[in-house]
Amino acid sequence: MFPILYLLFATVLCNGEFTRPPPGKMILTRHSKSSSYPQQVHISAVGTDHMRVSWITTDKRVPSIVEYGTYSGTYDLTATGEHTSYRYFSYVSGKIHHVNIGPLLPDTVYYYRCGRVGDEFNFKTPPAVVPIEFVVAGDLGQTEWTASTLYHVNQSDYDMLLLPGDLSYADTQQPLWDAFGRFVEPYARKRPWMVTQGNHEVEAFPVLHDLHPFAAYNSRWPMPYQESGSPSNLYNSFNVAAAIHVIMLGSYTDFDSNSAQYNWVVADLAKVDRSKTPWLIVLLHVPWYNTNLAHQGEGESMRKAMEDLLYKARVDVVFSGHVHAYERFMRIYNNKADPCGPMYITIGDGGNREGLALEFEKDHKSAHLSVFHEASFGHGRLKVINGSSAHWSWHRNDDSVSTMRDELWLESLSSSSACKVGSHFVASADHYEL
Numbered sequence: 558m559f560p561i562l563y564l565l566f567a568t569v570l571c572n573g574e575f576t577r578p579p580p581g582k583m584i585l586t587r588h589s590k591s592s593s594y595p596q597q598v599h600i601s602a603v604g605t606d607h608m609r610v611s612w613i614t615t616d617k618r619v620p621s622i623v624e625y626g627t628y629s630g631t632y633d634l635t636a637t638g639e640h641t642s643y644r645y646f647s648y649v650s651g652k653i654h655h656v657n658i659g660p661l662l663p664d665t666v667y668y669y670r671c672g673r674v675g676d677e678f679n680f681k682t683p684p685a686v687v688p689i690e691f692v693v694a695g696d697l698g699q700t701e702w703t704a705s706t707l708y709h710v711n712q713s714d715y716d717m718l719l720l721p722g723d724l725s726y727a728d729t730q731q732p733l734w735d736a737f738g739r740f741v742e743p744y745a746r747k748r749p750w751m752v753t754q755g756n757h758e759v760e761a762f763p764v765l766h767d768l769h770p771f772a773a774y775n776s777r778w779p780m781p782y783q784e785s786g787s788p789s790n791l792y793n794s795f796n797v798a799a800a801i802h803v804i805m806l807g808s809y810t811d812f813d814s815n816s817a818q819y820n821w822v823v824a825d826l827a828k829v830d831r832s833k834t835p836w837l838i839v840l841l842h843v844p845w846y847n848t849n850l851a852h853q854g855e856g857e858s859m860r861k862a863m864e865d866l867l868y869k870a871r872v873d874v875v876f877s878g879h880v881h882a883y884e885r886f887m888r889i890y891n892n893k894a895d896p897c898g899p900m901y902i903t904i905g906d907g908g909n910r911e912g913l914a915l916e917f918e919k920d921h922k923s924a925h926l927s928v929f930h931e932a933s934f935g936h937g938r939l940k941v942i943n944g945s946s947a948h949w950s951w952h953r954n955d956d957s958v959s960t961m962r963d964e965l966w967l968e969s970l971s972s973s974s975a976c977k978v979g980s981h982f983v984a985s986a987d988h989y990e991l
């Protein structure tokens with residue numbers, strides 16, 4: 558029965574309306590070491606001075622321990638964490654280890670070893686203050702194009718990777734989650750990868766009523782939701798370099814004004830002191846503004862539910878994925894250009910196996926708000942220089958060369974005299990005060 562159900566689900570996931578160019582070949586990264594050797598190692602930020610180290614072993618006896626320190630081969634510190642595993646029909650995951658380590662010094666290289674076995678790895682913590690550089694890459698997958706994107710990402714240093722959904726494209730084939738973990742490990746074990754979920758993370762079986770939704774995603778890629786007061790791993794927030802508050806929203810969970818997510822966003826925004834944290838960045842999967850033929854209108858219900866909230870809180874940038882292309886809009890509120898609205902960027906062009914979304918609609922009602930778009934694989938970089946100034950650039954994969962095709966300087970809305978808000982966003986029952 559499993560193959561039939563899989564085919565049904567794959568049909569639901571694949572959008573057959575759009576003609577895409579031939580995608581890159583899948584790269585299946587295998588594990589060739591012992592069952593106790595740590596595989597799929599990746600790190601994610603927890604608070605401003607801790608890091609979660611995650612890895613998987615097929616040997617269930619390996620302890621969830623990370624040894625670490627600031628000198629190679631010398632581990633002054635040890636942390637013990639937790640482990641989990643999950644079942645997905647006949648698939649049983651390996652032992653998934655999650656260990657929080659810290660407090661850590663900012664902008665410092667740490668050397669670490671997982672489970673007391675295997676090689677030493679290292680990562681660099683983000684700086685305590687700006688400047689800081691983010692890489693933004695969505696809809697990654699694990700193809701030759703993804704390899705090209707990550708190769709380019711790695712060509713110049715950065716502090717943190719932000720991923721607005723669609724990671725492995727396993728699409729219920731759980732071993733592909735393992736292959737993806739191995740594929741991204743050389744990058745994700747060196748810098749924190751902060752992700753939110755896309756449609757390819759849901760993996761619920763519609764026939765069997767929401768069986769296993771987000772089982773792999775939540776088990777393998779926990780984000781700091783408890784630390785941000787969120788009830789769900791599907792939406793959370795964190796501060797980076799003191800000046801930036803990042804909110805990860807969930808396009809595939811409830812978002813209406815009575816929902817847990819909506820209420821959490823209101824509470825989270827109220828905690829942000831813009832005099833200390835001038836930048837506010839949001840990531841979500843399904844774009845609210847999009848002139849590409851692909852996925853038209855899919856983000857509209859969430860936009861209607863939450864756009865007011867983000868606008869009144871003076872969110873600076875909203876990154877989304879889902880559409881396999883790059884598109885940058887001007888600052889927008891409610892379908893109109895607005896100097897106090899967020900800048901919307903779609904960056905779902907990481908390299909997945911479905912290929913590119915080629916067609917943009919010239920006559921789209923938002924076409925006059927779209928500043929730049931191109932259907933090419935690539936990645937973006939956001940350099941936050943100080944409390945008021947940041948530089949955004951988009952880098953296209955031209956085969957082996959990374960070419961910057963779009964860039965601009967951004968001024969934070971909290972430093973704009975025309976858009977300035979009070980130091981705190983205040984929500985009341987009926988309205989939002991600035």
Ligand SMILES: [Fe+2]
Pocket residue numbers: 696722723755756757842878879880
């Ligand atoms: Fe998607």
